[in-house]
Amino acid sequence: MATPLKKPQLYRPAEGHDAKAGSPACLNAVKCACGHVAFPPQHYGCERCGRSGSDLQEEVLSGQGRLLASSTVHMHAAAYPVAPFTVVEVELDHGVVTRGLLAENPPSDLKPGIRVHSILQAEPAEGGDVLDLRFAVIAN
Protein backbone atom coordinates (compact mmCIF):
# COMPACT_ATOMS: atom_id res chain seq x y z
CA MET A 1 0.00 0.00 0.00
CA ALA A 2 1.44 3.40 -0.93
CA THR A 3 2.47 5.67 1.93
CA PRO A 4 0.76 9.05 1.66
CA LEU A 5 2.75 12.03 0.39
CA LYS A 6 3.14 14.88 2.87
CA LYS A 7 2.81 17.63 0.22
CA PRO A 8 1.33 16.06 -2.92
CA GLN A 9 0.87 19.49 -4.51
CA LEU A 10 4.65 19.85 -4.64
CA TYR A 11 6.02 16.49 -5.80
CA ARG A 12 5.19 12.98 -6.95
CA PRO A 13 7.07 9.71 -7.43
CA ALA A 14 8.98 9.67 -10.73
CA GLU A 15 7.21 7.85 -13.54
CA GLY A 16 7.24 4.12 -13.10
CA HIS A 17 7.92 4.32 -9.37
CA ASP A 18 5.63 3.76 -6.39
CA ALA A 19 5.16 6.17 -3.54
CA LYS A 20 7.55 4.58 -1.11
CA ALA A 21 10.68 5.47 0.80
CA GLY A 22 13.68 5.70 -1.50
CA SER A 23 11.72 6.23 -4.72
CA PRO A 24 13.00 8.96 -6.99
CA ALA A 25 10.68 11.98 -7.12
CA CYS A 26 9.92 14.77 -9.50
CA LEU A 27 8.62 18.23 -8.71
CA ASN A 28 5.39 19.93 -9.76
CA ALA A 29 6.04 23.41 -11.13
CA VAL A 30 4.13 25.90 -13.29
CA LYS A 31 5.22 27.38 -16.59
CA CYS A 32 3.86 30.71 -17.77
CA ALA A 33 3.12 31.71 -21.33
CA CYS A 34 5.98 34.21 -20.91
CA GLY A 35 8.39 31.31 -20.37
CA HIS A 36 8.95 31.79 -16.63
CA VAL A 37 8.94 28.52 -14.70
CA ALA A 38 8.15 28.70 -10.98
CA PHE A 39 8.30 26.30 -8.07
CA PRO A 40 6.35 25.88 -5.81
CA PRO A 41 3.41 25.89 -8.20
CA GLN A 42 0.65 28.45 -7.78
CA HIS A 43 -2.14 29.76 -9.93
CA TYR A 44 -2.45 33.27 -8.49
CA GLY A 45 -0.29 34.77 -11.23
CA CYS A 46 3.17 34.76 -12.80
CA GLU A 47 5.69 36.65 -10.71
CA ARG A 48 7.49 37.83 -13.80
CA CYS A 49 4.61 39.06 -15.95
CA GLY A 50 1.39 38.79 -13.94
CA ARG A 51 -0.50 36.46 -16.32
CA SER A 52 -2.85 34.02 -14.63
CA GLY A 53 -5.51 31.47 -15.42
CA SER A 54 -4.81 29.23 -18.39
CA ASP A 55 -1.54 31.05 -19.11
CA LEU A 56 -0.05 29.07 -16.21
CA GLN A 57 0.35 25.40 -17.10
CA GLU A 58 1.66 22.47 -15.09
CA GLU A 59 5.30 21.65 -15.70
CA VAL A 60 7.10 18.67 -14.18
CA LEU A 61 10.72 19.09 -13.12
CA SER A 62 13.04 16.06 -13.06
CA GLY A 63 14.09 16.69 -9.47
CA GLN A 64 17.74 16.61 -10.48
CA GLY A 65 19.99 19.58 -10.10
CA ARG A 66 23.18 21.25 -9.03
CA LEU A 67 23.98 22.12 -5.42
CA LEU A 68 24.37 25.89 -4.96
CA ALA A 69 24.91 26.04 -1.20
CA SER A 70 24.31 24.06 1.97
CA SER A 71 24.04 24.69 5.68
CA THR A 72 23.81 22.31 8.59
CA VAL A 73 21.36 23.74 11.09
CA HIS A 74 22.40 23.31 14.72
CA MET A 75 19.65 25.24 16.47
CA HIS A 76 15.98 24.80 15.63
CA ALA A 77 13.02 26.07 17.64
CA ALA A 78 10.35 23.67 16.30
CA ALA A 79 9.95 19.97 17.05
CA TYR A 80 10.77 18.78 13.57
CA PRO A 81 13.15 18.46 11.82
CA VAL A 82 15.42 17.58 14.69
CA ALA A 83 18.75 19.46 14.61
CA PRO A 84 21.29 18.86 13.26
CA PHE A 85 19.84 18.69 9.77
CA THR A 86 21.16 20.03 6.50
CA VAL A 87 19.40 22.53 4.25
CA VAL A 88 20.44 22.67 0.60
CA GLU A 89 19.87 25.21 -2.11
CA VAL A 90 19.57 23.53 -5.50
CA GLU A 91 19.32 24.76 -9.08
CA LEU A 92 16.88 22.55 -10.97
CA ASP A 93 15.70 22.37 -14.59
CA HIS A 94 14.89 25.70 -16.24
CA GLY A 95 17.09 27.53 -13.73
CA VAL A 96 14.51 27.10 -10.97
CA VAL A 97 16.18 27.46 -7.56
CA THR A 98 14.67 25.86 -4.50
CA ARG A 99 15.65 24.92 -0.96
CA GLY A 100 14.99 21.65 0.74
CA LEU A 101 16.37 19.19 3.21
CA LEU A 102 19.22 16.78 2.56
CA ALA A 103 18.26 13.12 2.89
CA GLU A 104 21.25 12.04 4.87
CA ASN A 105 24.03 13.36 7.07
CA PRO A 106 26.09 15.61 4.84
CA PRO A 107 29.03 13.83 3.21
CA SER A 108 32.37 15.49 3.90
CA ASP A 109 32.70 16.48 0.25
CA LEU A 110 29.35 18.26 0.07
CA LYS A 111 30.17 21.41 -1.82
CA PRO A 112 28.56 23.71 -4.38
CA GLY A 113 28.59 22.29 -7.88
CA ILE A 114 27.90 18.62 -7.13
CA ARG A 115 24.84 16.92 -8.63
CA VAL A 116 21.87 16.00 -6.47
CA HIS A 117 18.55 14.32 -7.13
CA SER A 118 15.19 14.12 -5.36
CA ILE A 119 13.91 11.13 -3.45
CA LEU A 120 11.02 10.37 -1.16
CA GLN A 121 11.84 9.80 2.49
CA ALA A 122 9.61 8.62 5.32
CA GLU A 123 8.86 11.12 8.03
CA PRO A 124 6.93 10.53 11.25
CA ALA A 125 3.45 12.05 11.43
CA GLU A 126 0.27 11.66 13.43
CA GLY A 127 -1.43 8.48 12.22
CA GLY A 128 1.67 6.95 10.66
CA ASP A 129 4.56 7.83 8.41
CA VAL A 130 4.27 10.16 5.43
CA LEU A 131 6.66 10.64 2.54
CA ASP A 132 8.39 13.98 2.13
CA LEU A 133 10.88 15.11 -0.47
CA ARG A 134 14.59 15.15 0.20
CA PHE A 135 17.62 15.88 -1.92
CA ALA A 136 20.42 13.32 -2.07
CA VAL A 137 23.88 13.36 -3.54
CA ILE A 138 24.13 11.36 -6.76
CA ALA A 139 26.73 8.70 -6.07
CA ASN A 140 29.46 8.63 -8.67
Add this chain to the structure above:
Amino acid sequence: MAKTLADLRPVYVVGIGWHRYQEMSSTTYVTLGLQAVRQALADAGIAWEAVESSYVGTALLGMACGRPMLRHLGASGNSIVHIENASASGSTAFRHACIEVASGMSDVALAVGVDKPAKIERGERQAGIPQLAADAIVPFTHFALLTNGYMNAHGVAIEDIARVAVKNHGNGAKNPNAHRQRARTLDEVMSGRRVSGDLTTLQCCPVGEGAAAVVVASEDGIRRLGIDPSRAVRVTSSVARSERVYPPGTGFDAELTRETTAMALEQAGLKPSQLDIVELHDAFTVEELHYVEAMGICKPGQSVHLLKDGALDIGGQVAVNPSGGLIAMGHPIGPTGIGQIGEITMQIRGEAGERQHKGARTGLAHMVGVGAVCYVHTLQAD
Protein backbone atom coordinates in the same frame (compact mmCIF):
# COMPACT_ATOMS: atom_id res chain seq x y z
CA MET B 1 7.73 62.61 -14.54
CA ALA B 2 8.13 61.41 -10.94
CA LYS B 3 10.28 63.44 -8.57
CA THR B 4 13.09 62.33 -6.28
CA LEU B 5 13.60 63.59 -2.74
CA ALA B 6 16.26 65.95 -4.05
CA ASP B 7 13.68 67.55 -6.37
CA LEU B 8 11.46 68.50 -3.40
CA ARG B 9 12.29 71.13 -0.78
CA PRO B 10 15.30 70.28 1.40
CA VAL B 11 14.74 68.15 4.50
CA TYR B 12 17.17 67.92 7.41
CA VAL B 13 17.73 65.66 10.40
CA VAL B 14 17.70 68.07 13.36
CA GLY B 15 17.29 65.82 16.40
CA ILE B 16 18.34 62.27 17.32
CA GLY B 17 17.74 60.11 20.37
CA TRP B 18 17.76 56.56 21.66
CA HIS B 19 16.85 54.26 24.42
CA ARG B 20 19.75 51.84 24.53
CA TYR B 21 19.09 48.57 22.68
CA GLN B 22 19.15 45.70 25.20
CA GLU B 23 18.06 42.18 26.14
CA MET B 24 14.33 41.83 26.63
CA SER B 25 13.35 43.21 30.01
CA SER B 26 10.29 44.32 31.90
CA THR B 27 10.72 47.89 30.61
CA THR B 28 7.56 48.86 28.76
CA TYR B 29 7.66 50.01 25.14
CA VAL B 30 6.27 53.33 26.35
CA THR B 31 9.34 53.92 28.52
CA LEU B 32 11.65 52.89 25.66
CA GLY B 33 9.94 55.12 23.12
CA LEU B 34 9.48 58.19 25.32
CA GLN B 35 13.16 58.23 26.25
CA ALA B 36 14.20 58.20 22.58
CA VAL B 37 11.71 60.88 21.57
CA ARG B 38 12.54 63.19 24.49
CA GLN B 39 16.24 62.86 23.75
CA ALA B 40 15.63 63.71 20.08
CA LEU B 41 13.50 66.75 20.98
CA ALA B 42 16.14 67.97 23.43
CA ASP B 43 18.84 67.38 20.82
CA ALA B 44 16.90 69.51 18.34
CA GLY B 45 16.11 72.10 21.02
CA ILE B 46 12.38 72.03 20.30
CA ALA B 47 9.23 71.23 22.22
CA TRP B 48 6.87 68.36 21.40
CA GLU B 49 4.26 70.91 20.26
CA ALA B 50 6.49 71.73 17.26
CA VAL B 51 6.19 68.18 15.86
CA GLU B 52 3.37 68.08 13.30
CA SER B 53 3.34 64.42 12.31
CA SER B 54 4.63 61.14 13.73
CA TYR B 55 5.62 57.92 12.01
CA VAL B 56 6.01 54.98 14.38
CA GLY B 57 8.14 52.13 13.05
CA THR B 58 7.32 48.83 14.75
CA ALA B 59 7.15 45.23 13.58
CA LEU B 60 6.15 43.40 16.75
CA LEU B 61 4.24 45.58 19.18
CA GLY B 62 0.72 45.03 17.86
CA MET B 63 -2.05 47.20 16.51
CA ALA B 64 -2.22 50.91 17.37
CA CYS B 65 0.68 51.11 19.82
CA GLY B 66 1.67 54.68 18.89
CA ARG B 67 -0.75 57.04 20.61
CA PRO B 68 -0.70 55.16 23.93
CA MET B 69 2.99 56.12 23.96
CA LEU B 70 3.04 59.56 22.32
CA ARG B 71 0.09 61.00 24.26
CA HIS B 72 2.33 61.20 27.31
CA LEU B 73 4.29 63.96 25.60
CA GLY B 74 1.03 65.89 25.48
CA ALA B 75 -1.85 64.73 23.29
CA SER B 76 -1.25 67.00 20.30
CA GLY B 77 -3.97 65.76 17.97
CA ASN B 78 -1.44 65.46 15.16
CA SER B 79 -1.16 62.62 12.64
CA ILE B 80 0.16 59.28 13.91
CA VAL B 81 0.97 56.51 11.45
CA HIS B 82 2.29 53.06 12.22
CA ILE B 83 4.68 51.56 9.74
CA GLU B 84 5.59 47.88 9.50
CA ASN B 85 8.02 46.72 6.85
CA ALA B 86 9.76 43.84 8.62
CA SER B 87 13.39 44.75 9.44
CA ALA B 88 12.99 47.90 7.36
CA SER B 89 10.12 49.28 9.48
CA GLY B 90 12.23 52.09 10.94
CA SER B 91 13.83 53.04 7.63
CA THR B 92 10.40 53.18 6.05
CA ALA B 93 9.06 55.36 8.86
CA PHE B 94 12.03 57.68 8.33
CA ARG B 95 11.45 57.84 4.58
CA HIS B 96 7.84 58.84 5.01
CA ALA B 97 8.63 61.47 7.64
CA CYS B 98 11.12 62.93 5.15
CA ILE B 99 8.62 62.82 2.30
CA GLU B 100 5.98 64.63 4.36
CA VAL B 101 8.38 67.46 5.22
CA ALA B 102 9.99 67.61 1.78
CA SER B 103 6.56 67.76 0.13
CA GLY B 104 5.66 70.84 2.14
CA MET B 105 2.79 69.23 4.04
CA SER B 106 4.64 69.57 7.36
CA ASP B 107 7.62 71.56 8.61
CA VAL B 108 8.60 69.13 11.37
CA ALA B 109 8.02 65.37 11.60
CA LEU B 110 9.09 62.59 13.92
CA ALA B 111 10.18 59.07 13.03
CA VAL B 112 10.32 56.87 16.12
CA GLY B 113 11.11 53.16 16.10
CA VAL B 114 10.26 50.99 19.07
CA ASP B 115 9.94 47.23 19.55
CA LYS B 116 10.10 44.46 22.14
CA PRO B 117 10.72 40.81 21.19
CA ALA B 118 7.56 38.85 20.40
CA LYS B 119 6.57 35.81 18.40
CA ILE B 120 5.16 36.85 15.09
CA GLU B 121 4.10 34.95 12.03
CA ARG B 122 4.82 36.19 8.55
CA GLY B 123 1.76 37.08 6.54
CA GLU B 124 3.11 34.94 3.72
CA ARG B 125 2.21 31.81 5.67
CA GLN B 126 -1.41 32.64 4.93
CA ALA B 127 -0.83 32.85 1.18
CA GLY B 128 -1.81 29.21 0.76
CA ILE B 129 1.25 28.22 -1.29
CA PRO B 130 2.89 25.12 0.20
CA GLN B 131 6.67 25.25 0.46
CA LEU B 132 9.17 22.40 0.39
CA ALA B 133 11.05 23.22 3.57
CA ALA B 134 10.18 26.77 4.62
CA ASP B 135 9.49 25.66 8.21
CA ALA B 136 13.07 24.52 8.51
CA ILE B 137 14.61 27.65 7.03
CA VAL B 138 14.77 30.67 9.30
CA PRO B 139 16.80 33.82 8.52
CA PHE B 140 20.03 32.53 10.00
CA THR B 141 19.88 29.56 7.66
CA HIS B 142 19.19 31.76 4.66
CA PHE B 143 22.36 33.67 5.52
CA ALA B 144 24.32 30.52 6.35
CA LEU B 145 23.48 29.36 2.81
CA LEU B 146 24.64 32.71 1.49
CA THR B 147 27.85 32.36 3.52
CA ASN B 148 28.48 28.89 2.13
CA GLY B 149 27.92 30.09 -1.43
CA TYR B 150 30.12 33.17 -0.92
CA MET B 151 32.98 31.17 0.62
CA ASN B 152 32.91 28.76 -2.27
CA ALA B 153 32.61 31.41 -4.98
CA HIS B 154 35.49 33.55 -3.70
CA GLY B 155 37.73 31.00 -1.99
CA VAL B 156 37.30 32.70 1.36
CA ALA B 157 37.51 31.08 4.82
CA ILE B 158 34.93 31.56 7.55
CA GLU B 159 37.57 33.36 9.65
CA ASP B 160 37.76 36.06 6.98
CA ILE B 161 34.02 36.56 7.16
CA ALA B 162 33.95 36.41 10.95
CA ARG B 163 36.29 39.42 11.08
CA VAL B 164 33.24 41.53 10.31
CA ALA B 165 31.98 40.61 13.78
CA VAL B 166 35.31 41.47 15.40
CA LYS B 167 35.16 44.95 13.86
CA ASN B 168 31.52 45.51 14.70
CA HIS B 169 31.74 44.24 18.29
CA GLY B 170 34.73 46.55 18.69
CA ASN B 171 32.63 49.50 17.47
CA GLY B 172 29.72 48.50 19.70
CA ALA B 173 32.05 48.48 22.69
CA LYS B 174 32.42 52.25 22.16
CA ASN B 175 28.67 52.86 21.89
CA PRO B 176 26.67 53.39 25.08
CA ASN B 177 23.43 52.76 23.14
CA ALA B 178 24.56 49.40 21.78
CA HIS B 179 22.99 46.09 22.83
CA ARG B 180 26.42 44.43 22.89
CA GLN B 181 29.23 46.58 24.26
CA ARG B 182 32.05 44.08 24.50
CA ALA B 183 35.01 43.86 22.18
CA ARG B 184 35.62 40.30 20.96
CA THR B 185 38.66 38.52 19.55
CA LEU B 186 38.38 36.40 16.43
CA ASP B 187 38.77 33.32 18.63
CA GLU B 188 35.83 34.32 20.79
CA VAL B 189 33.67 34.98 17.72
CA MET B 190 34.61 31.63 16.13
CA SER B 191 34.26 29.54 19.25
CA GLY B 192 30.74 30.61 20.11
CA ARG B 193 27.75 28.30 19.80
CA ARG B 194 27.12 27.18 16.20
CA VAL B 195 23.77 28.33 14.93
CA SER B 196 23.58 27.28 11.28
CA GLY B 197 26.34 26.37 8.85
CA ASP B 198 29.47 28.25 9.83
CA LEU B 199 27.61 31.01 11.64
CA THR B 200 28.24 31.23 15.39
CA THR B 201 26.08 33.30 17.73
CA LEU B 202 28.44 36.29 17.84
CA GLN B 203 28.25 36.50 14.04
CA CYS B 204 24.49 36.97 14.24
CA CYS B 205 22.53 39.94 15.50
CA PRO B 206 20.97 39.55 18.95
CA VAL B 207 17.25 39.56 19.74
CA GLY B 208 16.38 42.56 21.86
CA GLU B 209 14.33 45.67 22.57
CA GLY B 210 14.99 49.37 22.25
CA ALA B 211 13.97 52.64 20.67
CA ALA B 212 15.40 55.29 18.37
CA ALA B 213 13.96 58.62 17.27
CA VAL B 214 14.80 61.18 14.63
CA VAL B 215 13.21 64.59 14.07
CA VAL B 216 13.30 65.99 10.54
CA ALA B 217 12.55 69.55 9.55
CA SER B 218 12.38 71.92 6.59
CA GLU B 219 14.38 75.14 6.32
CA ASP B 220 11.22 77.04 7.28
CA GLY B 221 10.88 74.86 10.37
CA ILE B 222 14.53 75.33 11.31
CA ARG B 223 14.25 79.09 11.00
CA ARG B 224 10.91 79.43 12.75
CA LEU B 225 11.91 77.27 15.72
CA GLY B 226 15.41 78.67 16.13
CA ILE B 227 17.05 75.27 15.49
CA ASP B 228 20.83 75.45 15.12
CA PRO B 229 21.36 75.10 11.36
CA SER B 230 25.00 74.07 11.81
CA ARG B 231 23.85 70.80 13.39
CA ALA B 232 21.19 70.08 10.76
CA VAL B 233 22.18 67.30 8.34
CA ARG B 234 20.50 67.13 4.94
CA VAL B 235 18.83 63.97 3.64
CA THR B 236 19.90 63.93 0.01
CA SER B 237 18.16 60.81 -1.25
CA SER B 238 15.59 58.23 -0.25
CA VAL B 239 15.00 55.12 -2.34
CA ALA B 240 12.71 52.18 -1.65
CA ARG B 241 12.62 49.04 -3.78
CA SER B 242 11.22 45.53 -3.57
CA GLU B 243 12.45 42.21 -4.89
CA ARG B 244 11.89 41.37 -8.54
CA VAL B 245 12.47 38.22 -10.57
CA TYR B 246 16.19 38.20 -11.25
CA PRO B 247 18.09 36.17 -13.87
CA PRO B 248 18.87 32.61 -12.73
CA GLY B 249 22.02 32.46 -10.65
CA THR B 250 21.60 36.03 -9.34
CA GLY B 251 21.03 36.06 -5.59
CA PHE B 252 18.27 38.50 -4.66
CA ASP B 253 20.09 39.89 -1.62
CA ALA B 254 22.93 41.41 -3.62
CA GLU B 255 20.86 42.44 -6.60
CA LEU B 256 18.19 44.22 -4.59
CA THR B 257 20.85 46.15 -2.67
CA ARG B 258 22.79 46.90 -5.84
CA GLU B 259 19.79 48.38 -7.58
CA THR B 260 18.51 50.40 -4.61
CA THR B 261 21.93 51.81 -3.72
CA ALA B 262 22.75 52.71 -7.32
CA MET B 263 19.53 54.71 -7.55
CA ALA B 264 20.19 56.52 -4.27
CA LEU B 265 23.75 57.41 -5.19
CA GLU B 266 22.61 58.68 -8.58
CA GLN B 267 19.92 60.84 -7.01
CA ALA B 268 22.42 62.28 -4.55
CA GLY B 269 25.08 62.76 -7.22
CA LEU B 270 27.52 60.54 -5.33
CA LYS B 271 30.00 57.82 -6.25
CA PRO B 272 30.51 54.88 -3.86
CA SER B 273 34.10 56.04 -3.29
CA GLN B 274 32.79 59.28 -1.81
CA LEU B 275 31.01 57.58 1.05
CA ASP B 276 32.61 58.22 4.45
CA ILE B 277 30.09 56.33 6.58
CA VAL B 278 27.91 53.33 5.73
CA GLU B 279 25.42 51.82 8.15
CA LEU B 280 24.18 48.62 6.53
CA HIS B 281 22.10 45.54 7.37
CA ASP B 282 24.67 43.21 8.92
CA ALA B 283 22.27 40.85 10.71
CA PHE B 284 24.83 38.19 9.81
CA THR B 285 28.52 38.72 9.09
CA VAL B 286 28.44 37.66 5.42
CA GLU B 287 25.93 40.38 4.65
CA GLU B 288 28.41 43.18 5.29
CA LEU B 289 30.77 41.77 2.68
CA HIS B 290 27.97 41.03 0.26
CA TYR B 291 26.44 44.49 0.46
CA VAL B 292 29.71 46.43 0.43
CA GLU B 293 30.37 44.74 -2.92
CA ALA B 294 26.82 45.19 -4.20
CA MET B 295 27.04 48.91 -3.40
CA GLY B 296 30.09 49.20 -5.61
CA ILE B 297 32.49 50.09 -2.80
CA CYS B 298 34.70 47.32 -4.17
CA LYS B 299 34.52 44.45 -6.66
CA PRO B 300 32.89 41.08 -5.82
CA GLY B 301 35.15 38.93 -3.68
CA GLN B 302 37.38 41.88 -2.73
CA SER B 303 35.68 43.06 0.44
CA VAL B 304 37.54 40.52 2.63
CA HIS B 305 40.77 42.23 1.64
CA LEU B 306 39.41 45.67 2.49
CA LEU B 307 38.19 44.32 5.81
CA LYS B 308 41.55 42.72 6.64
CA ASP B 309 43.42 45.90 5.71
CA GLY B 310 41.27 47.97 8.07
CA ALA B 311 39.72 49.90 5.20
CA LEU B 312 36.22 49.41 6.63
CA ASP B 313 37.24 50.44 10.17
CA ILE B 314 36.56 53.80 11.79
CA GLY B 315 39.52 55.77 10.47
CA GLY B 316 39.82 53.61 7.35
CA GLN B 317 38.70 54.32 3.80
CA VAL B 318 35.00 54.13 4.73
CA ALA B 319 33.68 53.42 8.22
CA VAL B 320 31.16 50.59 7.82
CA ASN B 321 28.83 50.15 10.78
CA PRO B 322 30.65 52.49 13.16
CA SER B 323 27.66 52.13 15.51
CA GLY B 324 28.41 48.43 15.84
CA GLY B 325 25.87 47.48 13.18
CA LEU B 326 23.05 45.04 13.70
CA ILE B 327 25.53 42.56 15.14
CA ALA B 328 26.64 44.74 18.07
CA MET B 329 24.46 47.88 18.13
CA GLY B 330 21.61 45.41 17.78
CA HIS B 331 18.43 44.82 15.86
CA PRO B 332 15.27 45.35 17.87
CA ILE B 333 13.63 45.82 14.42
CA GLY B 334 11.45 48.97 14.60
CA PRO B 335 14.29 51.16 15.90
CA THR B 336 17.09 49.75 13.75
CA GLY B 337 16.82 51.83 10.58
CA ILE B 338 16.18 54.99 12.57
CA GLY B 339 19.18 54.37 14.81
CA GLN B 340 21.32 54.15 11.65
CA ILE B 341 20.22 57.65 10.66
CA GLY B 342 21.07 58.87 14.15
CA GLU B 343 24.59 57.39 13.96
CA ILE B 344 25.28 58.89 10.54
CA THR B 345 24.01 62.27 11.74
CA MET B 346 26.28 62.12 14.78
CA GLN B 347 29.26 61.28 12.57
CA ILE B 348 28.61 64.09 10.09
CA ARG B 349 28.17 66.56 12.97
CA GLY B 350 31.57 65.46 14.30
CA GLU B 351 29.94 64.46 17.60
CA ALA B 352 30.62 60.71 17.57
CA GLY B 353 33.37 60.89 20.21
CA GLU B 354 35.34 57.63 20.43
CA ARG B 355 33.57 56.34 17.31
CA GLN B 356 34.27 59.46 15.22
CA HIS B 357 35.42 58.81 11.66
CA LYS B 358 37.46 61.93 10.89
CA GLY B 359 36.16 64.24 8.23
CA ALA B 360 32.85 62.40 7.79
CA ARG B 361 30.67 64.40 5.40
CA THR B 362 28.69 61.76 3.46
CA GLY B 363 26.80 58.83 4.86
CA LEU B 364 24.60 56.05 3.53
CA ALA B 365 22.03 54.07 5.49
CA HIS B 366 20.95 50.69 4.10
CA MET B 367 18.30 48.35 5.34
CA VAL B 368 16.62 45.28 3.92
CA GLY B 369 13.49 43.58 5.16
CA VAL B 370 11.77 40.26 4.63
CA GLY B 371 9.64 40.48 1.51
CA ALA B 372 12.16 41.44 0.35
CA VAL B 373 12.35 45.23 0.45
CA CYS B 374 15.36 47.54 0.49
CA TYR B 375 15.68 51.13 1.71
CA VAL B 376 18.65 53.40 1.14
CA HIS B 377 19.07 56.97 2.36
CA THR B 378 22.02 59.28 1.92
CA LEU B 379 22.88 62.12 4.29
CA GLN B 380 25.39 64.85 3.56
CA ALA B 381 26.89 67.88 5.19
CA ASP B 382 25.80 70.98 3.29
